[in-house]
Amino acid sequence: MHGTLHPRRLFMSTQQYRNNFLREVEANVEEGEWVKMCMQCGVCSGSCPLGPHWEHPPQEIFMMIRAGKRDEVLGSSSMWMCTSCYNCIARCPRELPITHIMHGLAHYAKRLGLMPKNQPTQKFSQLFWDNLVKKGRVNELKLGLSLYFMNGFSEGVKTAMKMQKIGLGMYKTKRMSPFEMFGGHGCKDSKGLQAILKKASEIEEAKVAKFQG
Ligand code: SF4
Ligand code: SF4
Structure with a gap:
């Protein structure tokens, strides 16, 4: 069962479940290779002081990446709202570097010119x-x-x-x-x-x- 595996071992065992967008994120986004490790527990979104006000809090962004929703993720304003408070990182049971992934996604969206305007x-x-x-x-x-x-x-x-x-x-x-x-x-x-x-x-x-x- 996944719950008994150490995060790093689980990380290795999930290689085969990647869609194209997940692969793209893994290849181009800082710490993007961690996205597949998210178990959707919601702790990060519940801990994020601003998450309830965002279009998509971190947990949702990771789910959307895994669902291949490229345009919705890269065009979202949510990553641009992260204040680097590190609440999410401190609490994630799977040890995802959530803050870095959020900033990495924002940076990648900018490089591709897909970020929302007037942010x-x-x-x-x-x-x-x-x-x-x-x-x-x-x-x-x-x-x-x-x-x-x-x-x-x-x-x-x-x-x-x-x-x-x-x-x-x-x-x-x-x-x-x-x-x-x-x-x-x-x-x-x-x-x-x-x-x-x-x-x-x-x-x-x-x-x-x-x-x-
Ligand atoms: S706390 Fe970690 S495992 Fe839980 S939803 Fe957030 S990123 Fe995923
Ligand atoms: S670091 Fe960013 S995503 Fe994480 S809890 Fe703070 S504002 Fe939310």
Whole structure:
């Protein structure tokens, strides 16, 4: 009986039950090879603070992957709502790395251009990524400002005015400096970082092309 098997042994014994979409997820999504391990107990969805408000909480997403519902899964906004609180991972009896799978699915949907449009969390992810990769460290001042202004200039001014006390507090406690606007900290080898990112992107694209071709 499956209940008596260790998760890793069960993982090996379920290889034959994979549909095309499950195979695609296993090949392209971070930790995707764990999806078939889900026993649909619902603990993750019950533990997720936001799950009840999502179109599809994690348990449902995993069931849909196994049912081959590619468009519904990759076009879902649910993965974009995960706040990485790790409640689900801490409680899953099958030890699935649920948080990583959710982020992996969101990333994969984005690479394929299938993610839902006008997703605020997707906008934030992109701003964060663009900010981070420039120098290998997040420039908090620029990130904050780009967030304020992501929905237009007047909206940005209103938000900046609303947040000025917090900004001032961060400045006083040396959590932020206006000089970050003119550079800010970076990692030691930013050229090396760019080379690593370029290589990683090439490997990912080759994997997707191989799977789709
Ligand atoms: S807690 Fe784990 S086994 Fe249970 S439904 Fe969620 S992912 Fe599946
Ligand atoms: S890590 Fe994400 S999916 Fe898991 S409980 Fe938290 S918000 Fe929900």
